[in-house]
Amino acid sequence: MKEGPDISRIAALVGDPARGNMLNALMDGRALTAGELAVEAGITKQTASSHLARLMDGRLIEREIQGRHHYYRLAGREVAALLEALMRVADASGTGRRTRTGPKDAAMRKARICYDHLAGDMGVALFDRMMADGWLMEAGGKLAVSPHGWGKLAVIGLSPASLPKSNRPECRTCLDWSVRRHHLAGSTGKLILDQLLELGWAQRVPATRVIDFSASGEQRFQSLIS
Amino acid sequence: MKEGPDISRIAALVGDPARGNMLNALMDGRALTAGELAVEAGITKQTASSHLARLMDGRLIEREIQGRHHYYRLAGREVAALLEALMRVADASGTGRRTRTGPKDAAMRKARICYDHLAGDMGVALFDRMMADGWLMEAGGKLAVSPHGWGKLAVIGLSPASLPKSNRPECRTCLDWSVRRHHLAGSTGKLILDQLLELGWAQRVPATRVIDFSASGEQRFQSLIS
DNA sequence: TTCATGGTTCGATCCTAATAGAACCATTCA
DNA sequence: TGAATGGTTCTATTAGGATCGAACCATGAA
Known part of the structure; x- marks a missing residue:
């Protein structure tokens, strides 16, 4: 056995x-x-x-x-999702015994890369706004960006034409390890993060998963989702 | 180290x-x-x-x-979600080496209990319908059943009063192991499954996670979501 | 060719942890 | 009270696998 x-x-x-x-x-x-x-x-x-x-x-x-x-x-994404699920349980399990949340840890909780999309407080905030303001819509059983959503995303220079041609789901949700709520994954999730880095609103901290927003970049990001 | x-x-x-x-x-x-x-x-x-x-x-x-x-x-739910994430990866990893999908396996893929709510093909089908037909709505950053949704659920004898008083999220999504799409979790997910069993539309197969729908139960379930 | 670098394979060692036998504790029931 | 049942603790055994030294293979540069 x-x-x-x-x-x-x-x-x-x-x-x-x-x-x-x-x-x-x-x-x-x-x-x-x-x-x-x-x-x-x-x-x-x-x-x-x-x-x-x-x-x-x-x-x-x-x-x-x-x-x-x-x-x-x-x-693949499934493996990344598994690792995030593990972190979520490890986080809950570890509380109370050694919650030594260092400074890098705080940065990770604020904004980080999760496989290829934005996670952490800012990722969740973006997703919340997208849901509450109708940036997404249901189409054929799948979630996709609505016309209104594309209008908003045009601010950072994105359009439906930006989407890669692939059978990868356009929008997916990914359960956030630190915040324990959903953020946006899928090809749109990747697209947005790539664009944020491209525009210089934020940059990756080498050798970590931390996404570091510049002061003006964070300000513009906040106005985008408010 | x-x-x-x-x-x-x-x-x-x-x-x-x-x-x-x-x-x-x-x-x-x-x-x-x-x-x-x-x-x-x-x-x-x-x-x-x-x-x-x-x-x-x-x-x-x-x-x-x-x-x-x-x-x-x-x-808790996090642990159940972790186990489903593991099954998802194990399923993808195992294909090609020993895909001996027995009869019980087919039943599991069709309908099973996932912690306390309905999963499998039928769980995903229900969730798809709920999303496409506006059974759910966004309220204060959280997902909840809409008035229209409660109207539909009244058919199986459920009302907002049926919800337990707790701080458990009313609606959550859970990524389905076999179908690899979301189904409904949260207290509403539990409520619906409990009611399906109560009404005799389906019953649990002892010593397994399989949910077995009766012929008429499945028929009524299908008409509910069509 | 020869040498340096990046990876893999092989073999031996060592350590962790899974296992069950035996003894012990707690609860229920006669 | 005593017997039976359900669980835990303690201990010794054992096996699997993580580790690294050494040798080997492949690529790229001199």
Whole structure:
């Protein structure tokens, strides 16, 4: 009776601290090399290689080989969503025992990248506004940006033509780890974040998932959603 | 460097097959005794007791003691959501290697209980209809049943007075493991499922999470959402 | 070719944690 | 009170897997 449900097979993969660190490092959607991931996890490259092979086997990550560099990335949104769900439970579980919320932690709660879209307080605030003001609409069982919504998004230079041609859902919701409410994911979520960075309203803090808004950028963002 | 992110601490708890089986058994929202969980996991009661202590420590489950019986249940919706997220990834990961979808599996995909609300094809179909036909509305940043929605729900004997007095969110969405789209959770989700069982349109299949609709029950359910 | 760099494979070691036997505690019932 | 049942604690055993040293393979540069 060593079979068990498949959920344990997956959970055990994330359950090792070294692999957890690796997956965490990949949460910003970028692809990292095996060596970088080894450093990230604080282990030697041999050990890292073994872990990466197991993660590949479990289809949690994907590999892209370029020359002698092997780049690894998360296998998809489902995996990112799983990691956020874990953080949410870990956050609830950890309260009361060691809630040492450092300064970087505060920045993470305010605004961060979640796979490829905006999360944290500001991500949730944006989504709230979109829902309350009818930026989104129901179309064929799926959620999409309404004409009114596109009118608003035109302010930051976006139009329906900006959407990539793919079968990826236009709008999705993603449950926020820190705020515990939904924010916007899907291709529109990615589109908006990309544009915020493009406009210089905010920038990524290297080696973290933090999104740092400039003073004027945050001001403009606030006026956009008010 | 044996610290690692907290996500690994939680994932490792689910990562053991015995604990995974236990949590899986608790996914139907009921509370089970330590002995029942031991049988469910195929281990002795001593071992089960040790596992349950660890799950308690990680705040994944809660205990309620009644006489000599110790009842365990999932600690909350977040935990149930985590397990569904795991199933979703496990499902995607497992395809291609052993997709032995048995008959019970088909029933699970059609209709099942997810913590305390309806999931599967029928749960998603209900939620789609609710969204498309304006059964829900935005109120103070939260989702709630609209007057029109209550009119529809009156058909199965529900009214706003049916809602329990609690601070639990009235409506929430839960990402469906099998269909990979949202279905309705929250107190309204529980309310509806309870009523469907009460009316005899469907019943639970013992020892599983399957919800079995009667022929006439399914027919009436379909006419409700069409 | 030769050397340096980035990754993987192999083998040996070591440590954690899952497991069950035995004993113990608490509650219910006769 | 004593017997039966449900759970927990303690202990020793055992197995799986995380780890790294060493060797090996592939790519790119000199």
